[in-house]
Amino acid sequence: xxxxxxxxxxxxxxxxxxxxxxxxxxxxxxxxxxxxxxxxxxxxxxxxxxxxxxxxxxxxxxxxxxxxxxxxxxxxxxxxxxxxxxxxxxxxxxxxxxxxxxxxxxxxxxxxxxxxxxxxxxxxxxxxxxxxxxxxxxxxxxxxxxxxxxxxxxxxxxxxxxxxxxxxxxxxxxxxxxxxxxxxxxxxxxxxxxxxxxxxxxxxxxxxxxxxxxxxxxxxxxxxxxxxxxxxxxxxxxxxxxxxxxxxxxxxxxxxxxxxxxxxxxxxxxxxxxxxxxxxxxxxxxxxxxxxxxxxxxxxxxxxxxxxxxxxxxxxxxxxxxxxxxxxxxxxxxxxxxxxxxxxxxxxxxxxxxxxxxxxxxxxxxxxxxxxxxxxxxxxxxxxxxxxxxxxxxxxxxxxxxxxxxxxxxx
Amino acid sequence: xxxxxxxxxxxxxxxxxxxxxxxxxxxxxxxxxxxxxxxxxxxxxxxxxxxxxxxxxxxxxxxxxxxxxxxxxxxxxxxxxxxxxxxxxxxxxxxxxxxxxxxx
Ligand code: SF4
Numbered sequence: 361x362x363x364x365x366x367x368x369x370x371x372x373x374x375x376x377x378x379x380x381x382x383x384x385x386x387x388x389x390x391x392x393x394x395x396x397x398x399x400x401x402x403x404x405x406x407x408x409x410x411x412x413x414x415x416x417x418x419x420x421x422x423x424x425x426x427x428x429x430x431x432x433x434x435x436x437x438x439x440x441x442x443x444x445x446x447x448x449x450x451x452x453x454x455x456x457x458x459x460x461x462x463x464x465x466x467x468x469x470x471x472x473x474x475x476x477x478x479x480x481x482x483x484x485x486x487x488x489x490x491x492x493x494x495x496x497x498x499x500x501x502x503x504x505x506x507x508x509x510x511x512x513x514x515x516x517x518x519x520x521x522x523x524x525x526x527x528x529x530x531x532x533x534x535x536x537x538x539x540x541x542x543x544x545x546x547x548x549x550x551x552x553x554x555x556x557x558x559x560x561x562x563x564x565x566x567x568x569x570x571x572x573x574x575x576x577x578x579x580x581x582x583x584x585x586x587x588x589x590x591x592x593x594x595x596x597x598x599x600x601x602x603x604x605x606x607x608x609x610x611x612x613x614x615x616x617x618x619x620x621x622x623x624x625x626x627x628x629x630x631x632x633x634x635x636x637x638x639x640x641x642x643x644x645x646x647x648x649x650x651x652x653x654x655x656x657x658x659x660x661x662x663x664x665x666x667x668x669x670x671x672x673x674x675x676x677x678x679x680x681x682x683x684x685x686x687x688x689x690x691x692x693x694x695x696x697x698x699x700x701x702x703x704x705x706x707x708x709x710x711x712x713x714x715x716x717x718x719x720x721x722x723x724x725x726x727x728x729x730x731x732x733x734x735x736x737x738x739x740x741x742x743x744x745x746x747x748x749x750x751x752x753x754x755x756x757x758x759x760x761x762x763x764x765x766x767x768x769x770x771x
Numbered sequence: 772x773x774x775x776x777x778x779x780x781x782x783x784x785x786x787x788x789x790x791x792x793x794x795x796x797x798x799x800x801x802x803x804x805x806x807x808x809x810x811x812x813x814x815x816x817x818x819x820x821x822x823x824x825x826x827x828x829x830x831x832x833x834x835x836x837x838x839x840x841x842x843x844x845x846x847x848x849x850x851x852x853x854x855x856x857x858x859x860x861x862x863x864x865x866x867x868x869x870x871x872x873x874x875x
Contacts, residue, residue, distance in 0.1 A: 410865040424859050429849070431858050436849040458865055461858040483870045523872020666849070667807070677823060678789075679806045684841060686848050696805045697796060697827045735822055 361569070362623050362650070364600055364615040367643045368631065369607040371614055398445040399660040399691065402479075402672040405434065405462065406454040407664045411481050412517035413506075414585075421454075427665040431461045435468050437662065437682055442472035444688035446660075449474045452672060454664065457484035463496040470497035478502065479542065482528030483521055490531035501532050502569060504542040505556055507549035515549065526563060533564045540567030540614075547587050550595045554602055557613070561606075566613050570599055572620035572743060574673035575732035583733065589745035596623055596745075600630050621653045621725045622744040625718035629750055641757050644721065652723030656702040660691060670702070674728045701737070702727060708738040716751040790816040791839050792823075795830035807836055 365371035407425040409416070429437060441449060449469050456462055457480055469476040478493070482503035485493075493501070506515045509522040518524075532539040541560055543553065557568055573586050587595060596617065603615040617623045624647045632640035651658075661669040667678035668690045679699065680690040694700045701708055705724060713724040724730070725741035733742040744751075787809050793802045805824065810816035816833050824831060860868065 406859050408859050408865070410869050422862050422865065428859070433849040440848065458860045459858050460860060484865070484868050486868065486870065518869070518871075520871025524870035527870045527872050676809045676819065677806060678808075680804075683849055684843070695803055697794070698805065698823050701826070731822060737823065737826070 362617045362627065364603045364617060365613065367627055367646055368600060368604055371612055398447060399658050400448040400450065401441055401446045402450045402452050402661045404452050404454060404663045405456045405459050408458045409453055409455040410458060410484060411521055414515055425664060429664065429666055431464060434465050438469050438472055438474060440682065440687050442474050446474055448477060450477050450479055452479040455481055455484060457489060463492045466493060466498050467496040475499055482525035485528030485531050487531050490535035490537060494535040494537045498537060501537055501539045502542045503529050503539060506544055507552040508555050511549050511552055529563055529565060539565060540569060541565055542569050542571060544571040544573055545587065545595050546573055547585050547591065550587060550591060553595065553598060557602065561611065561613060568613060569616045569618055571618045574619055574726055575729050576673035576675050592743065593745045596626055597630065620743050621722040622741065622746055624652065624721040625746050628756055644757050647721040652721055653725055655727055656699060671728065710738050711740040712751055713740045717753055717755050718751060787811045789836035791834045791836050792820045793832040794824050794828035796827050798829060802830065802832060
């Protein structure tokens with residue numbers, strides 16, 4: 361995740377300690393220490409969902425699927441994650457709220473010291489469930505909305521999904537639960553981005569996460585519906601402009617970009633062009649510590665059957681299963697040449713990524729997209745929208761230090 | 772002698788058939804399990820696995836996960852005998868619980 365509000369507007373938000381080594385400057389509580397070298401774990405608690413979204417990476421279904429981890433197994437998994445030192449568990453799906461034991465699992469994560477956060481479509485968050493999740497100790501709910509009402513409902517395959525999600529958000533906010541938006545930017549909904557932020561700030565939301573489409577699950581079928589490089593650049597620029605406009609008006613919204621670390625390179629270029637060289641250098645320093653794409657290192661996924669994946673979007677390949685071996689044993693097993701190569705991807709990247717001057721803040725962005733589109737694990741990310749003049753040349757700033765892998769917050 | 776009397780029989784497949792993948796990086800190496808790929812057929816599984824491991828592997832074996840019997844000497848990691856618990860909503864319950872902005 362790349363915090364635009366932090367990098368361009370110096371917004372100090374809880375969670376920044378996970379992304380940037382900025383805790384010294386921060387006055388809010390930070391999640392730090394050696395835990396940040398362990399991955400944030402996305403757990404798809406179920407494959408079942410009440411909606412049918414076009415871009416669903418989990419290929420969710422309305423019926424319960426075979427082999428879902430039971431409540432007891434889920435708790436054993438949380439023990440396992442706690443033992444390994446995973447800092448955060450992101451309950452996801454399918455739609456996690458279809459599990460009636462979600463509160464019990466959230467409370468258990470809290471008890472064993474893994475910070476529980478939630479990714480949901482929001483439409484099952486009744487007043488009662490918002491309260492029970494808050495009582496269970498849920499720390500954050502990210503609610504997906506992918507466009508203004510008509511577009512969102514079309515995307516999600518259910519009429520009233522937009523209103524339902526907003527109702528869910530209101531219920532969370534009323535229960536005192538920190539709540540933010542998840543918005544996956546595609547060709548279809550890019551135009552709605554400011555409108556949705558406008559609408560939701562009125563409801564009381566102040567955190568907005570914009571996701572680039574990754575090419576896994578049903579997403580693969582809509583690679584063609586993804587933004588062109590030029591449209592992507594424009595969309596990211598609009599997120600930057602919008603964030604600064606809100607802050608200029610004194611509305612301190614938090615905005616984040618997720619899923620394409622070419623954004624890191626772009627943000628440096630943006631700061632240089634629209635702000636100042638000094639700001640650009642600060643942005644670069646922060647991002648260098650952040651360390652680029654976290655796949656296979658600072659983010660992991662466990663699916664509803666216990667299969668461990670490199671990210672939540674990379675469901676077509678699994679490293680192993682937590683019913684066979686502990687999560688830590690699977691994650692640490694570098695006898696797997698793929699895991700080894702991904703963790704040293706700098707040595708393997710080809711094409712424009714191989715000599716990109718921003719490789720240190722980006723690391724070639726999504727290997728899954730390269731694999732899906734180019735059938736080559738180390739080809740440049742097809743979503744990179746930076747031009748040759750931007751990526752070639754000497755390092756943007758002489759920082760005189762080595763990159764240190766920072767944290768990742770998958771919520 | 773260990774008994775290997777604990778079977779891990781939970782399914783591994785998510786969206787289509789799952790294939791356990793084994794590779795050798797050198798003919799002198801032993802075969803190593805390197806995870807699994809999802810694919811509807813052996814040919815597609817071979818393509819998927821090759822795209823991930825052909826860079827370094829000299830040998831590639833694929834076994835359908837549903838034909839692979841997994842046994843361990845000790846209880847499975849997450850505790851034995853706890854599967855089969857249905858913690859999720861029924862389709863009807865999901866339908867009736869879904870908010871559509873009625874009370875806004
Ligand atoms: S060229 Fe590669 S490393 Fe550079 S910004 Fe683009 S995706 Fe990232």
